[in-house]
Amino acid sequence: MDTGSVVSEPISAHHRAFAKQKSASMLFDGESSTYSYLLADLKNGQAVIIDPVLEQAKRDAQLVKDLGFELKYAINTHMHADHITGSGWLRKLTGCQSVIAAASGAKADRHLKEGDRIDFGTHVIDALATPGHTNGCMTYVIKDQGCVFTGDTLLIRGCGRTDFQEGCPRNLYENVHSKIFTLPENFRIYPAHDYNNIDIRIRQAELEYALGREELQMLSIVEEARALQARLEKSKPEAQTLYNIISSGVSLSLHAVHATSGRWAVQQRTDQPGFYVEWALEGDGLYKGDRILEINGRLVTGKSKEELQKQVGNSGKCQMVVLRKKSVPIPQKQLDQEKENNMRLQHRISYLEEQVRELQTVKEHHPSHQQQQQQQQNPQQTSSNQSQHVTSISISSPPSTPPEKPLIFQRGNYITTLVGGKPIELMGDDMASTQTPPGHVTKTLIKENTHIDLRDRLSHMYSMPSKSLSASKISINSDSAYMQHHRREKERHRDRQHRERPRDPLQQQQQLHRDHLMSTHARSVEHLNHYNGLDRRRDTPRQSESNTLRARLPSDMRSVKSLDFDSENESKPATETRTTRPTPPKKPLRLSLQRAQSLQTVELHPCADIERKRPMKRVHHNNNNKGGGSPTGEGQTMLIENCSPMHTASLGRHKLI
Numbered sequence: 210m211d212t213g214s215v216v217s218e219p220i221s222a223h224h225r226a227f228a229k230q231k232s233a234s235m236l237f238d239g240e241s242s243t244y245s246y247l248l249a250d251l252k253n254g255q256a257v258i259i260d261p262v263l264e265q266a267k268r269d270a271q272l273v274k275d276l277g278f279e280l281k282y283a284i285n286t287h288m289h290a291d292h293i294t295g296s297g298w299l300r301k302l303t304g305c306q307s308v309i310a311a312a313s314g315a316k317a318d319r320h321l322k323e324g325d326r327i328d329f330g331t332h333v334i335d336a337l338a339t340p341g342h343t344n345g346c347m348t349y350v351i352k353d354q355g356c357v358f359t360g361d362t363l364l365i366r367g368c369g370r371t372d373f374q375e376g377c378p379r380n381l382y383e384n385v386h387s388k389i390f391t392l393p394e395n396f397r398i399y400p401a402h403d404y405n406n407i408d409i410r411i412r413q414a415e416l417e418y419a420l421g422r423e424e425l426q427m428l429s430i431v432e433e434a435r436a437l438q439a440r441l442e443k444s445k446p447e448a449q450t451l452y453n454i455i456s457s458g459v460s461l462s463l464h465a466v467h468a469t470s471g472r473w474a475v476q477q478r479t480d481q482p483g484f485y486v487e488w489a490l491e492g493d494g495l496y497k498g499d500r501i502l503e504i505n506g507r508l509v510t511g512k513s514k515e516e517l518q519k520q521v522g523n524s525g526k527c528q529m530v531v532l533r534k535k536s537v538p539i540p541q542k543q544l545d546q547e548k549e550n551n552m553r554l555q556h557r558i559s560y561l562e563e564q565v566r567e568l569q570t571v572k573e574h575h576p577s578h579q580q581q582q583q584q585q586q587n588p589q590q591t592s593s594n595q596s597q598h599v600t601s602i603s604i605s606s607p608p609s610t611p612p613e614k615p616l617i618f619q620r621g622n623y624i625t626t627l628v629g630g631k632p633i634e635l636m637g638d639d640m641a642s643t644q645t646p647p648g649h650v651t652k653t654l655i656k657e658n659t660h661i662d663l664r665d666r667l668s669h670m671y672s673m674p675s676k677s678l679s680a681s682k683i684s685i686n687s688d689s690a691y692m693q694h695h696r697r698e699k700e701r702h703r704d705r706q707h708r709e710r711p712r713d714p715l716q717q718q719q720q721l722h723r724d725h726l727m728s729t730h731a732r733s734v735e736h737l738n739h740y741n742g743l744d745r746r747r748d749t750p751r752q753s754e755s756n757t758l759r760a761r762l763p764s765d766m767r768s769v770k771s772l773d774f775d776s777e778n779e780s781k782p783a784t785e786t787r788t789t790r791p792t793p794p795k796k797p798l799r800l801s802l803q804r805a806q807s808l809q810t811v812e813l814h815p816c817a818d819i820e821r822k823r824p825m826k827r828v829h830h831n832n833n834n835k836g837g838g839s840p841t842g843e844g845q846t847m848l849i850e851n852c853s854p855m856h857t858a859s860l861g862r863h864k865l866i
């Protein structure tokens with residue numbers, strides 16, 4: 210059903226499009242402000258028109274024709290006073306029948322009374338007599354569509370006049386209330402007039418609102434487009450023309466370059482004009498990024514690559530003029546800092562290299578080294594030696610490997626010795642019986658109250674005066690088993706000394722020397738503990754012994770801290786003789802330590818004892834003194850290796866001993 214601007218469902222797309230295209234005013238007569246309603250059954254095309262206006266009859270007939278309807282009735286709600294009905298004229302134009310209430314007294318094809326029904330297609334119109342404005346006023350109701358056509362009985366926010374013709378306000382009021390207002394609430398009311406063009410204004414407002422929204426949308430789209438455009442323009446790289454480069458404030462310099470090596474290459478950039486040096490060998494004076502302006506007297510800007518190649522010739526040797534962007538100078542402060550860092554590194558490297566050389570020299574002169582070489586030549590003898598009881602501790606390379614350069618580092622209570630860049634371990638001979646496959650010792654465990662004089666051990670190992678060793682005073686805490694063994698050995702040694710006390714003066718002197726070494730062994734512990742801060746827990750007599758020992762130390766022997774860069778400001782022994790060595794910078798250099806083949810230590814933890822007791826050490830016996838002896842006995846060495854991996858590799862304030 211189509212009621213002009215009101216379209217009932219179902220409706221074809223064609224009708225919907227038509228209804229949309231035509232506004233409500235299409236069936237509105239502006240002169241009399243009268244609405245006419247065209248209703249149709251879209252299934253069979255039968256249609257009716259309510260309250261047609263004479264002046265609009267041709268329009269309405271054309272519309273019916275355009276829509277392909279069959280106009281069945283031209284129906285009037287009442288006999289109008291303000292305009293003449295168009296039903297008579299439509300009757301002629303379309304062949305429809307005219308309809309009006311009988312009470313109107315008007316001439317028509319069909320006259321209605323209360324309760325009459327008019328049908329078109331499947332739809333039915335019920336006629337309700339609602340006199341008041343006129344005697345013949347009818348209200349038409351299409352129940353299945355919920356549409357009510359009230360004529361002048363009920364208008365928009367008002368009702369038809371009752372002050373003339375057959376007007377009766379009482380009747381009007383009663384009929385409006387009894388017959389119209391009692392209809393279902395959802396029924397739509399279609400009056401005959403809109404004197405205030407309310408519908409049009411509403412429609413106009415809706416259109417304006419929609420237009421406003423569209424305008425707003427359009428504005429936002431325009432803004433978005435502008436922003437996008439701005440971004441596009443911004444992201445577009447500015448052509449690197451000379452003008453642009455110079456005007457942007459970049460400093461340029463011209464350079465005359467005589468390329469003689471012919472070993473350089475240029476490339477063109479897709480987005481920039483000209484040729485740019487891609488790479489060049491040092492010495493020709495060309496640098497990557499140089500823009501070539503002239504080759505052998507001819508401008509090459511704007512030339513093709515082939516032309517450029519031709520100009521250069523096959524040799525690649527030529528004279529050229531290039532344009533170079535000046536690089537930003539590095540601030541002097543930064544340069545100074547870099548220089549200082551570099552100097553520190555140089556110092557550190559020189560120290561480490563010297564240390565390595567020194568230890569290497571020591572090792573090469575040590576009997577154990579020579580013996581190892583002999584052992585390699587005579588495995589049977591080696592086996593025999595290994596079966597000997599070993600009481601001392603020494604550091605050496607594994608027999609199967611060439612001589613290495615040991616480096617010893619200390620951090621707190623931990624000592625790590627690097628041989629060939631790998632750590633080895635120092636430990637007591639109580640572990641000597643544990644035989645494990647060859648490997649590298651990885652950790653050194655140092656505890657309080659147990660002392661090993663590394664100087665003695667090193668000196669035994671290398672069979673050299675301790676003064677040639679840089680590492681001189683180390684207190685290594687071994688486990689209690691070692692100490693017990695050490696004490697036993699000491700007692701045995703004393704007994705032996707007592708029994709075998711030499712008779713001649715030379716032998717006596719040698720014996721005295723050995724005694725001195727023995728006593729030194731115990732006292733030397735004090736020295737390291739002094740540096741380790743352990744001497745605070747020592748008793749006074751031992752402290753004095755320690756002082757005595759320090760006074761007797763060989764002149765070339767350096768303290769632990771004398772090699773510790775981190776503690777450069779701490780006291781060095783007055784006996785320091787390496788005056789040729791440059792004074793290292795004060796700043797600690799962890800980088801240098803890293804360079805010195807990964808300084809590694811094992812951190813002390815509650816399981817340290819357990820870790821240490823693992824049967825994973827291999828002891829290499831190297832005993833020149835077949836009769837055995839004390840841990841400080843000359844010529845007795847023990848090579849200890851460890852197959853276990855490093856527990857903790859940490860870098861920090863280590864001490865190079």
Ligand SMILES: N[C@@H](CCC(=O)N[C@@H](CSS)C(=O)NCC(=O)O)C(=O)O
Pocket residue numbers: 289290291361367368369370371402404
């Ligand atoms: N006030 C109308 C004048 C036209 C008019 O009187 N119309 C009648 C219906 S046609 S006879 C009417 O009842 N109007 C209702 C009213 O409140 O005026 C105008 O503004 O054009």
